Amino acid sequence: MSDEPVFRFLTVRPADSRKKRDRESAKTPLYPESLPQSDFHQLILRLSASGADRAQFRRASEEFQKGQRYIRSLSDLPFDAQRGLDWVQAHIDRPIGSFDAAASLRDLYGTPATDLASSSGFVESLGRVADTLLAESLNPARHRSDLDQLAAAHKFMTFVMAIAANSAFDSGTTVGDAVARRVIVIPSAGKLPQDNVEPPAPPPPAPDPKDKERERLLEQLVNLEKAHRELSDVATNPKALVQPRRAAAAEVIHEATGRDTAERRRGDQRGRPANVLAGSGSVVLSSGAVSALSETTRRSLVDLRADVANMDPVAATRSVERELTIVGAQLASAQAPISYIMLGGVQLDATKLKTSLGIHGGPQVVPPPNLSYTCDFMTGVGDLLMVKQKLKAYELAEFAHVENVLASETRDREHRRLTQRETTEVAEQETETTKERDLQTTDRNEMQSEAEKTVKSQFGLEAGLQVSGSYGPTVNFSASLNSTFSTSAEESQRKSVTFSKEVTQKTSEQIRQRVRTQVTQRVLEEIQEINKHSFDNSKGTSHIRGIYRWLNKIYDAQIFNYGQRMMYEFVVPEPAAFFLYAMIENPPKDTELVKPDPPTYFGAPLKPSHLTRGNYVDFVAKYQVRNVPPPPAEFQHVSYIDKQDKVEDGTDFGRAGTIALPDGYEAYAATVMTDYIFSEGDHAFTLMLGNRNFDRSNHWGSDYQDLGARYKQLSVAYLLWNVWSFTIGVDVYCRVAADAFAKWQQQVFDAITEAYLRLKSDYDEKVAASSIRQGVPILGRNPLENVRIIREELKKLVVIMLTGSNDIALDSFYSSSEPFVRPDKACENGSRIRFFENAFEWNNMMYVLYSYFWGRRPRWISAVHFTDPDADFAAFLRAGAARVQVPVRPGFEQAVAHFCQFQQIWDGNDPPLRDDDLYVPIVDEIAANLGKFDDGVPYPPGSVPWEVRIPTDLVLLENLEEVPNIRDILTGATVTLKD
Secondary structure (H helix, E strand, O other): OOOEEEEEEOOOEOOOOOOOHHHHHHEEEOOOOOOOOOHHHHHHHHHHHHOOOHHHHHHHHHHHHOOOOOOOOHHHOOOOHHHHHHHHHHOOOOEHHHOOHHHHHHHHHOOOHHHHHHOHHHHHHHHHHHHHHHHHHHOOOOOOOOHHHHHHHHHHHHHHHHHHOOOOOOOOOEHHHHHHOOEEEEOOOOOOHHHOOOOOOOOOOOOOHHHHHHHHHHHHHHHHHHHHHHHHHHHOOHHHEEOOEEEOHHHHHHHHHOOOOHHHHHHHHOOOOOOOEEEOOOOEEOHHHHHHOOHHHHHHHHHOOOOHHHOOHHHHHHHHHHHHHHHHHHHHHHOOOOEEEEEOOEEEEHHHHHHHOOOOOOOOOOOOOOOOOOOOOEEEEEEEEEEEEEEEEEEEEEEEEEEEEOOOEEEEEEEOOOEEEEEEEEEEEEEEEEEEEEEEEEEEEEEEEEEEEEEEEEEEEEOOOOOOEOOOOOOEOOOOOEEEEEEEEEEEEEEEEEEEEEEEEEEEEEEEEEEEEEEEEEEEEOOOOOEEEEEEEOOOOOOEEEEEEEEEEEEEEEEEEEEEEEEEEEEEEOOOHHHHHHHHHOOOOOOEEEOOOOOEEOOEEOOHHHOOOOOHHHHHHHHOOOOOOOOOOOEEEEEEEEEEOOOOOOEEEEEEEEEEOOOOEEEEEEEEEEEEEEOOOOOEEEEEEOOEEEEOOOOOEEEEEEEEEEEOEEEEEEEEEEEEEEEEEEEEEEEEOHHHHHHHHHHHHHHHHHHHHHHHHHHHHHHHHHHHHHOOOOOOOOHHHHHHHHHHHHHHHHHHHHHOOOOOOOOOEOOOOOOOEOHHHHHHHHHHHHHHHHHEOHHHOEEEEEOHHHOOHHHHHHHOOOOOOOHHHHHHHHOOEEEEEEEEOOOOHHHHHHHHHHOOOOOOOOOOEEOOOOHHHHHHHHHHOOOOOOOOEEOOOOOOOEEEEEEEEEEEEEOHHHOOOEEOOOOOOEEOOOO
16 A cells, blocks of 8 residues: 655744854855945935834835846846856756866856956946846836846856955865855845735625615614504503594685685585584594604604694504515515535535624625735744555454344334325305295376466557649648557366376396315325344353444654755634535535524514514515415404485484494594484484494584493494484494404414425425435545645635735736636736745645634634534644644745845845845755655655554444453453353
């Protein structure tokens, strides 16, 4: 069987600085002492001494990068550094002591090394290279791919200065060792700002607008229920009500316009007072009752646009009920079935788990990257020691269970579950009709009188002409005209008798019809799950024994040393936080179950009395309740009418009857509306309703009175004396009875309970079906998969702490419907990925998980329940913190150190480092021991493997002859289990 790495361990220690003086030759200062200080170098020293912030360093670096001294290419230098780098490449493996390096350089440049190192072009070039490297280190926002060329040029020129100064090199040191293995050290006149800048606190999570809206609706619901209680109580209190009086419409018109109306004239003629005030037929709250209402109730009524100063409490109550229905419907979606997450065979409430983990439903808050902050972690050197194990054997351990079956005993265990549900609905309707025919004859004798009058006119005309005349004294003539006119009148009277006979056929029909509708719904749901386990020893003469024993694994383990590594050690918080978040937000298939919880009310079992008009909708939505009766209206009214058309003067009337009240309601008040025509003189109009007397003898219009409390039906009787005609209308106001509302609560409670039992039955069926499909249930996942999850989560947290940002990957795509790649961002992101993946030996990462109480306090209550068949993975889920050690891949020590100092990724192999006692000795020590333990050697030398015993959850049924001896504590004798 192949070797299996179990764990890796080491003790991180500081670098060995006792040999620091022996390694001075390997260190190359960025600015040699003989090099004159440039303006840019002096500016950086002043900023560092004054405690400038990082932005000032960045601005100074950007200004320098715009100037003439900034090197954009090695060809810009007056000194040909590229020729020297080619020379180093040609002699990279040649020991310096094997040839004359000074003469070789003289032949290369045509100038002795002493003259070359002191020339103006050489000094200027070295100063510009140093300034450029310093500017690049202080401005990590910029990125150059040829920085390693600049660093190599700097190292070559300092090598030339060493040759010119006749510096001694160790025997066997090659040109490559003398140049490439030198460490450029940036001078540090003071700490750079990123060392002492505190990270900004992430903003608190913004409140979820949905939560704020729900809180507002809940508060509104509570206020409306309070207003409903107050209004329904005051509406039935006679002392809190007043009946407004108003003039009749005719009087209002007369008072407003001064005109008389036919209504007023008829009133005078009928003997009714012309200026009587009529009641309104309704009541309003008195000013004192309005003042007694709570402030929240008045505010709720104002929101409903009610006229609080002149308010009908019954109408206001109906408005409140409508608003309760609306608000309750808006809140219904907030109640959802509780989801449970299967984690290691344990069901966890997803909602409670989210709360304990600090997961809020509001907008996601991603803190911006803080490149000026460096995490406080430990850096050191250690030997990478790896423990490898090889499976050797399994061994039987202690007894796990003993099964005994007595002689002549038979035991059966069988489990069967049967669910039946039957629904029967019966609707019966009966109609009765009676049909009668009645033939009626009416004889009438009528006397008719007729009068006739004749008027005669006579007109006569007599015409005659008599003419006389004279002409002169002797002739005379004359003329004349006659006419007559007369008138006469005649009257006569006639009397007659008319006989008429009317035949009226009256038909009455009564039909009796009985309709019976019966709906029977029978649902038989049978789920048969039989688990049978039998022991049959009925024919045996001795007892049967079965012994189960635990199994342990035996491994051969041994330590191997893989040499020294530069190590980084972190303490990361709650390493499983994101994994648990992913399990909640996007659970794997078949790990999320919707298990209905029993109906509760503020943590207590739900009772019928807990249900109100506003909150019952929540339970209906949560448990998917069907056929729920709506809550009964607080107020209803029934009516009674009667009338009599005009009859002979002075007729008396006396009538009585009953008014049926709605089921579940009690009458508390009534309005009586009357109008009548009476004869002049004495008259009377009285009406009795329940136990109240309404005297309408001198009134018309309406009158409101309370009735106390009346159930089922109400009697009505009225008497009219000396009256021609009348009309009566009675409106009886009813309020829902307490027992009727309790009946509704019980009905809704029964419906909710039935729906819960139905959901629970469905849940149990799914669980049973799932277990049957699975066959032999295997909890958890493969331990190697668990190891992968743990290492990926720890790796992510380490990169976050190294970069100082939760957004460790750049967005390499444009924001569009189709994922278009951004080449610039993709290249930059690729450089980051390549650096972090290659710079560390993630496969050799080591970690220690700490207890749950090092995490957030609200998480404790959930963490103690986290479990998994894999004990290591269960510890990962519960861990409140983890100590992580990550070794740096050999050859990347300087690049990682440069990143930790300057937060800048260096793609080359020779980045500059800051001068401190942390990184430079580490780099030297690692370089001195590189390649000694690449394949791993036993540690300590000559050691041999040892056995490691690992417990498992497996059990084995052992044969009785293999069971070790059992001693009787009473006699001390050995007991033989096998007969």
